[in-house]
Amino acid sequence: MNIAIFASGSGSNAENIAKYFQGNPNISVSLIVSNKKDAYVHQRAKNLGVESVSFSKEDFLSTDKVLKCLCTKDIEFIVLAGFLLKIPQNLIDAYPNGIINIHPALLPKYGGKGMYGDNVHKAVVGNREKESGITIHYVNENYDEGAIIFQAKCDVAPTDTYEDVAEKVHTLEYKHFPVVIDKLLEKEAGI
Numbered sequence: 465m466n467i468a469i470f471a472s473g474s475g476s477n478a479e480n481i482a483k484y485f486q487g488n489p490n491i492s493v494s495l496i497v498s499n500k501k502d503a504y505v506h507q508r509a510k511n512l513g514v515e516s517v518s519f520s521k522e523d524f525l526s527t528d529k530v531l532k533c534l535c536t537k538d539i540e541f542i543v544l545a546g547f548l549l550k551i552p553q554n555l556i557d558a559y560p561n562g563i564i565n566i567h568p569a570l571l572p573k574y575g576g577k578g579m580y581g582d583n584v585h586k587a588v589v590g591n592r593e594k595e596s597g598i599t600i601h602y603v604n605e606n607y608d609e610g611a612i613i614f615q616a617k618c619d620v621a622p623t624d625t626y627e628d629v630a631e632k633v634h635t636l637e638y639k640h641f642p643v644v645i646d647k648l649l650e651k652e653a654g655i
């Protein structure tokens with residue numbers, strides 16, 4: 465099964481997932497897709513020997529270019545890892561239950577438009593939350609509202625800065641995201 469990972473920025477999760485599946489005979493990260501030409505994820509893809517492509521916001525939202533590219537590469541499953549554009553309806557229709565996202569908080573808290581990356585951790589610290597974590601969920605037409613597949617929690621200490629929370633959340637992401645993808649795809653494919 466060929467997976468595409470969509471990422472808009474650094475791509476540390478994309479790299480972690482691609483490395484996890486290296487050498488797996490059944491599942492392979494064969495494409496990295498971004499909406500930013502200069503995102504660091506392209507450098508990571510190059511280092512990993514994974515093809516990466518970029519499309520403009522216009523390409524994503526108003527054309528079939530992305531879908532055509534995914535079809536050409538036989539992509540069967542899409543993983544959003546720090547991808548900040550809303551997924552257009554044509555992709556949602558083409559991949560029923562075939563697109564998942566990771567969110568750096570315990571949804572339904574701290575989700576929705578504008579809630580991404582450090583914005584989330586700043587809000588968590590600002591509200592003096594005692595815990596945060598990660599949510600892996602299916603993607604539907606609304607930001608952060610698809611069915612939840614998996615959550616994991618971390619403590620937030622009263623002295624934690626948003627950078628401390630970001631680090632704790634990243635640690636959870638690196639540990640759990642590849643394993644959750646693996647289990648989901650194995651179940652689906654009956655491997």
Ligand code: GAR
Pocket residue numbers: 471472473474475476477478545546547566567568579580581584634637
């Ligand atoms: C990750 O923490 C991911 O959960 C978050 O962006 C970060 C990307 O880091 N995603 C969102 O906020 C989506 N709403 P990375 O580029 O180093 O993987």
